[in-house]
Amino acid sequence: MAEKPSPQHLFADVLARVHAVCSALATESGWPAGIDLSRVVVEPPRDAAHGDMATNAAMVLAKEAKAKPRDLAEQIATKLRADDLIASVEVAGPGFINLTLKPAAWSDALRAVLSAGNAYGGSPAGAAGKINVEYVSANPTGPMHVGHCRGAVFGDALAGLLAFAGYDVVREYYINDAGAQVDVLARSAFLRYREALGENIGEIPEGLYPGDYLKPVGQALAAEHGDKLLSMKEAAWLPTVRAKAIAMMMAMIKQDLAALNIKHDVFFSERSLIETGNNRVAETIDYLRSKGDVYEGRLPPPKGTPVDDYEDREQTLFRATAYGDDVDRPLLKSDGSYTYFASDIAYHKDKFDRGFGNLVDVWGADHGGYIKRMQAAVKAVTSGKAALDVKIVQLVKLLRNGEPVKMSKRSGDFVTLREVVDEVGSDAVRFMMLFRKNDAVLDFDLAKVREQSKDNPVFYVQYGHARGYSIFRNAREVIPDLPEESAARAVFLRDAAVERLTDPAELGLLRQLALYPRLIDAAAAAHEPHRIAFYLYDLASEFHALWTRGRDLPYLRFIINNDAEITKARLAMVQGVVSVLASGLAVLGVHAPDEMR
Template identity: 85%
Template sequence: MADKPASQHLFADVLARVHAICAALATEGQWPDGVDFSRVVVEPPRDASHGDMATNAAMVLAKEAKANPRELADKFAEKLRADDLIASVEVAGPGFINLTLKPQVWADALRTVLREGASYGRSAIGKADKVNVEYVSANPTGPMHVGHCRGAVFGDALCSLLQFAGYAVTREYYINDAGAQVDVLARSAYLRYLEALGDNIGDIPEGLYPGDYLVPVGQALAAEFGDKLKAMSENAWLPIVRAKAIAAMMEMIKGDLAALQIKHDVFFSERSLIETGNNKVTETIDFLRSKGDIYEGRLPPPKGKPVEDYEDREQTLFRATAYGDDVDRPLIKSNGSYTYFASDIAYHKNKIDRGFLDMIDVFGADHGGYIKRMQAAVKGVSAGKASLDIKVVQLVRLLRGGEPVKMSKRSGDFVTLREVVDEVGSDAVRFMMLFRKNDAVLDFDLAKVIEQSKDNAVFYVQYGHARGHSIFKNAREMVPDLPETDAARAAYLGDAAVERLTDPAELSLLKLLALYPRMIEAAAVAHEPHRIAFYLYDLASEFHALWTKGRDLPYLRFIITNDAEITKARLAMVQGVVSVLASGLAVLGVHAPTEMR
């Protein structure tokens, strides 16, 4: 994709015109200086019968204007009716303003798609601001499972979306390599080491990791150390085995992510916070103490269900309630070690120190309770200058033909990400993991995602792109000089008489194409990449419906043998669809095939 941002898109153009009217009315009505127009939006109406666009300008500005919203809306409508883009204006309800645009607008919007090509939809709203997105961050104790998969795909697509919208994004993975679980990993790997030396280890004890993915780790340890580790005490061999096992697990995890075309920019070690020359956790606690945000106190017993980190004793507490949390939070355990929360505060302060004031964390379903405390911590260590958005990714229920899928032998107790990708492919996994809002439970049916039907969203969208290329192939009999590449074809079709596209089904398709840049910006601001998947499905559905309509009504076919002008116009429309489908799929990390096999 080209790096240049696209020019102002249609919705932004109309919004700029509405803002100009806001300014004019403010001058005429002597509104107070500095009235904030940022709450004024132009968006598609909820009901398509109400027009092409709607604005809330009168509703949100009535208070500052000291006017009745309906009367203010009438003033807006009077000025909007004089605009050369607008065919009609309707004031509805208490002051909503619905706009219908002139047909020529949609022809011009298609020309914009053709002219901008791969840059169409690209935005500059991010202003190159730095954003750190931390996602996956699975414990380095084994292969990734299908639950990790959803967070990985969501985080990666969100990063691509933010980049497309003009942000400077860093993809980050936080390696939880300092907790008790990595010691369990080391002991599990040590057992496999003994096994590799010929010892009979019997059944893997409860509490250790039983999966056979640790067998190669044990074999590698035996090859490197022989029986030297057997002669050592656990205190001596544990850090050696732990480091080797973590390294092996991270290589496995990176391989799992690579199967989904996911690559992080930064892998940050939790252990590095405490094992460097300066203990960053202690440093962060001291920093908060100097601000008066740390105190020694006793927490009241939790109401309702037990809290895992509650201890009835005098302890070191972070004043989280001062920053919006429900309760103050302990930082040091009774054994003197840091809580996970203390390390997490230090880690986020490290991000801030690296220049990230805009941060996004992608959490699994079991971490919802950490949202308030982490947002409070970020406010505390940044004096309110940094923001942290936490997106919770809900569970995935893995099915095959509607029946739950059994656990994997390789992992011991779950289905691995790699097994799913190997069975149905990266495209199906990525698209379907995004074809539902992140905070809703997702049913992922291994049988349905490889069906060739409208019910399989990824197939239906990819088929839309392939169908467009099939139309180009068929059109070359009538238009032999139609170029092969997207860029050349778009340029060739740029002078097509697209104003002849007047059928309601054609106009509906053009309106969807015009919506793409606004949808990208709205999805980026909301941190919701699923909106792209939904949009692509709608666009493909409209395209397939128009193709089907042409079978029943020959005058609507894309190729009309006795009318070269309308054929070229419809090929231009198909090129617009193909270009936008390819663009959206690229943001989601899904291939756009030119033919289906």
């Protein structure tokens, strides 16, 4: 990924101070010119008892400095102790440097949240460059199922995260509208067409799609063509029926995605690669051949597990091994048609030709073996100028009170995305699909995601936002001119005496808020939106815990009737919490309610 400029936040500020110290030492001690500081990081320590932040500066710079890491750490620590933001510096272990900040740092961090509002943690649009995120790309052969749902949510949340982090994001869907599966779709739709004309079609033959979702396609074909198609041979009616079926399936898929508040910018047709006047698959193969990356040859028999595309014959091969793959790959089938891989290479070249050097593909669990060859192909067709990151989304086990959910009658053999969204709502689906890392199997229990408890993460996070608004409503008895609108309220609270927030639980909450911009940077760089969901749950948990402490310890309550100054300071803290909760939920595509019903 292209490096993005860091926004001005507390971790970036401290990192800049550490860099300045290291640069000064480099000049004083005669380190080699142009020393690389990019490996120096400032991050939260693993153990909170070790301080507020830690840096690896001495560990990664010791070689260039020609010093022992521990000795270099002491030199860096001496300079950092003179910094007016830092209360104490300790050197630990072989050379880690632990920093404790002065309390004013956390007050200033809260003011930064109030100043930036919902933009806190983000970067200017387009500042980090262009990126293409392709996700869902389900075959247009039926309604989307719950497995597609996870990939759809993950891809959309990743796109939202990257956009917030400053990337110019294009959300793309690749329509697999060429090949055998759409011909099977056409034959299945033709059967429903005959049914719509009054024929008793009996049991759906093996190999065709059995779901009732194709009945409207048959009815539409009957309304449009009458019985004319019946007298045609398959070769004549197949293109017409296929086009109609694909169009109606894509309309249904777009409706399913809309139920999850997902909208793609680009729908790219696989068939367009070969049917729009110029054959871009052939052009891509010719281009690779001109570079010496395509040749005629034989592949050795596969070892161990059989390979689907192996044929013992002389064939046209892509030299994938020259770009990191385990074996060279066929581009043409024995009948002269293109392999799926050949079309995929041309498609990714098209992305690069459209100006995308950063590519992300979101694939299902059964495509893991395809990653190395696709990354090899992208290296080849872009001469190494583009990077492809493939994110695998693992399976979803759909449960109800711990028991597997039965299959859908409408689809024929799976539970549809729409059925799940209609039952529990898009917010629950989106958040819970992200509350586990994408490459781990997910248990999604329809009963548990409707519970109103701490054990239901989406409820707990949204309740945190709603609780903040409830506090604001109650606070107007003490501060009647407290604005209702969030941005105006943040401005109103900006001059609050937040230095009075000194309880460890309050400072812990401010530390969590200060962490958010760094988390956005790290999650965007790793392409891991689940980190945002985890963070929001932790933030909401600390907020709820502080509210609960106020019930037992009245002096910690957010609203103190005879002390407007501390009330305003705590309201500023609450405003910081709701702003970050709203921001993070927006990144994930989840609503931030003002009240829970």
